[in-house]
Amino acid sequence: MLSFILRRLVIAIPTIILISVFVFTLQKLLPGDPVLAMAGEERDPQVLEFLREKYRLNDPIPVQYFTWIGNALTGDLGISLRTNQPVLELIGQKLPVTIQLATMAMIFAMVIGIPAGIFSAVKKGTVTDYVANVVALSGLSIPNFWLGIMLILLVSVKWKLLPASGYVPLSEDPIRSITVMLMPAFVLGTALAATLMRHTRSAMLSVMSSDYVRTARAKGLVERKVILKHAFRNALTPIVTLTALLFGELIAGAVLTEQIFTIPGFGKLVVDAVFNRDYAVVQGIVLVTAVGFIFMNLLADVAYVLLNPRLRKQ
Amino acid sequence: MAQPATPITIDAESAADPVLSARPENRVWKKFRNHRSAMLGGVLVVSFCAIALLAPILPIPDPFATDWGAVRKAPSAAHWLGTDELGRDVLSRLIWGAQASLLAGVVSVAIALGLGVPLGIIAGYFGGWTDAVISRCTEALLAAPFLILAIALAAFLGPSLTNAMIAIGISATPVFIRLTRGQVLSVAAEDYVESARAIGLSTPRILRRYIFPNVLPPVLVQATLTVATAIIAEASLSFLGLGQQPPSPSWGSMLNTAKNFLNQAPWMALWPGIAIFMVVLGFNLLGDGLRDALDPREH
Numbered sequence: 001m002l003s004f005i006l007r008r009l010v011i012a013i014p015t016i017i018l019i020s021v022f023v024f025t026l027q028k029l030l031p032g033d034p035v036l037a038m039a040g041e042e043r044d045p046q047v048l049e050f051l052r053e054k055y056r057l058n059d060p061i062p063v064q065y066f067t068w069i070g071n072a073l074t075g076d077l078g079i080s081l082r083t084n085q086p087v088l089e090l091i092g093q094k095l096p097v098t099i100q101l102a103t104m105a106m107i108f109a110m111v112i113g114i115p116a117g118i119f120s121a122v123k124k125g126t127v128t129d130y131v132a133n134v135v136a137l138s139g140l141s142i143p144n145f146w147l148g149i150m151l152i153l154l155v156s157v158k159w160k161l162l163p164a165s166g167y168v169p170l171s172e173d174p175i176r177s178i179t180v181m182l183m184p185a186f187v188l189g190t191a192l193a194a195t196l197m198r199h200t201r202s203a204m205l206s207v208m209s210s211d212y213v214r215t216a217r218a219k220g221l222v223e224r225k226v227i228l229k230h231a232f233r234n235a236l237t238p239i240v241t242l243t244a245l246l247f248g249e250l251i252a253g254a255v256l257t258e259q260i261f262t263i264p265g266f267g268k269l270v271v272d273a274v275f276n277r278d279y280a281v282v283q284g285i286v287l288v289t290a291v292g293f294i295f296m297n298l299l300a301d302v303a304y305v306l307l308n309p310r311l312r313k314q
Numbered sequence: 315m316a317q318p319a320t321p322i323t324i325d326a327e328s329a330a331d332p333v334l335s336a337r338p339e340n341r342v343w344k345k346f347r348n349h350r351s352a353m354l355g356g357v358l359v360v361s362f363c364a365i366a367l368l369a370p371i372l373p374i375p376d377p378f379a380t381d382w383g384a385v386r387k388a389p390s391a392a393h394w395l396g397t398d399e400l401g402r403d404v405l406s407r408l409i410w411g412a413q414a415s416l417l418a419g420v421v422s423v424a425i426a427l428g429l430g431v432p433l434g435i436i437a438g439y440f441g442g443w444t445d446a447v448i449s450r451c452t453e454a455l456l457a458a459p460f461l462i463l464a465i466a467l468a469a470f471l472g473p474s475l476t477n478a479m480i481a482i483g484i485s486a487t488p489v490f491i492r493l494t495r496g497q498v499l500s501v502a503a504e505d506y507v508e509s510a511r512a513i514g515l516s517t518p519r520i521l522r523r524y525i526f527p528n529v530l531p532p533v534l535v536q537a538t539l540t541v542a543t544a545i546i547a548e549a550s551l552s553f554l555g556l557g558q559q560p561p562s563p564s565w566g567s568m569l570n571t572a573k574n575f576l577n578q579a580p581w582m583a584l585w586p587g588i589a590i591f592m593v594v595l596g597f598n599l600l601g602d603g604l605r606d607a608l609d610p611r612e613h
Binding site: 014015016018019022026027029134137138140141142143145146147149150152153157248249251252253255256259260270271274275277279282285286289290291293294297 | 453458461465469587595598599
């Protein structure tokens with residue numbers, strides 16, 4: 001297993017290098033002189049030259065890249081133009097908020113999507129299956145920011161059941177923290193529940209036509225046991241893999257959800273950075289998200305091997 | 315001793331079955347036509363396209379005309395879907411906004427197809443270093459989540475509908491490269507491609523005559539589904555202020571404004587969302603139906 005993980009890590013290295021080149025190139029494609037943006041109103045040539053020297057902008061572009069990536073490897077992703085804070089520190093402050101939101105959304109998605117998928121597969125071809133499919137496709141087609149707005153209108157403005165916005169740290173007041181996050185997590189988890197439902201249904205259908213399920217039925221096992229113990233357990237492998245992969249997508253999906261519910265997380269940081277032309281933060285976020293995504297891919301691969309005894313033996 | 319060849323027999327039932335005996339194109343069309351949800355998707359998509367195209371000749375008010383005497387008016391006979399914060403007719407802006415959303419969906423996917431399919435064909439057919447370089451770049455782009463990449467690109471390019479379409483198109487390209495490459499790898503190993511090479515056909519001719527037509531069906535399905543994703547992405551970027559700029563109407567920017575008036579004018583938020591939902595559902599149903607119709611296992 002260790003050699004498998006190491007091999008996957010080695011394969012990930014060129015991808016990470018290419019991402020870093022891409023992120024660095026983004027900044028270089030920007031129109032205008034970055035020093036003028038940094039200097040603000042200051043137009044003294046000496047100050048501009050000092051800034052160029054300070055940020056090594058007079059160096060050839062490949063040298064600039066190696067300086068930047070060297071710094072990034074030591075955790076220095078630059079300084080935010082707006083808050084003057086190190087980019088990594090900013091990301092470190094906001095990420096736990098988004099991870100809490102994404103985890104709650106994932107729980108929602110799993111609780112709704114997996115049972116719905118099993119039920120739909122078991123009832124294949126019936127009205128229940130058809131309705132479940134239509135609901136799942138609708139879940140995939142609803143823009144989550146609109147769903148958020150509509151829920152705020154109904155649940156918060158009209159019925160006054162849940163707060164429309166805000167954030168309470170989990171460490172401060174766990175109950176209130178979870179209550180405040182309920183609606184955003186539901187909004188973020190909707191599309192994911194639909195995806196999980198469709199994949200669970202498909203995995204269950206392929207497993208349920210296999211010989212061992214037929215054998216289990218022939219032995220006279222009760223249907224519930226056949227479905228849960230024999231079929232679902234074997235259909236679980238692709239579902240777990242998908243769940244790990246989708247967690248990365250959730251972090252990205254949080255951008256709009258956090259914007260609507262005014263949650264001070266990773267997604268809101270992206271939008272604020274974009275509007276403040278804080279490019280060091282945008283670069284840092286793309287780089288960190290991509291590396292995180294690769295890590296989630298690795299976890300998905302490891303989970304796939306761990307859950308599949310045949311692959312484990314290889 | 316050589317085994318006698320198994321005789322190929324066509325049973326009477328198969329021969330009589332019009333679906334099995336028809337030409338592949340007819341069979342696919344027939345399956346697609348019988349796919350009720352796909353037809354519903356098709357109707358939704360065609361209706362929205364017709365509305366968007368007919369916007370200039372429909373008897374609706376000017377989508378830019380403000381009316382300070384009719385600010386945030388609820389739906390009525392004069393304004394079927396109500397008015398917005400500047401007294402503009404919501405229905406009119408919704409109809410004109412369909413142009414922006416559908417255009418963004420189609421143009422973004424055209425960009426992704428234009429870049430992704432040729433690169434995928436080159437990677438899959440030529441292999442070696444070309445394939446290695448293209449595949450690694452594709453993996454790198456796939457590692458960045460779609461929306462984050464689109465937001466970052468739109469931010470760096472500047473806020474406008476054109477730049478949003480470019481950003482979405484570039485972000486969607488890796489999926490098409492990977493899909494096309496995979497298809498080319500399987501098609502290029504087929505006997506008929508080997509035969510084409512053996513009789514000395516030129517590489518561009520093999521690519522045009524044998525590879526491209528066989529790669530097309532799954533790409534077409536993916537393109538239909540990606541239009542749905544691109545429409546949501548455009549609406550998301552416009553919602554964030556990175557897409558269509560005011561006062562030009564787009565469903566995403568209408569929602570962005572509407573969120574500030576939820577209590578006073580909820581209709582401002584209701585209709586653009588329903589429009590996005592319906593058109594995206596249409597493309598998703600159409601894509602699912604196309605996939606089922608083109609899947610040989612479903613025959």
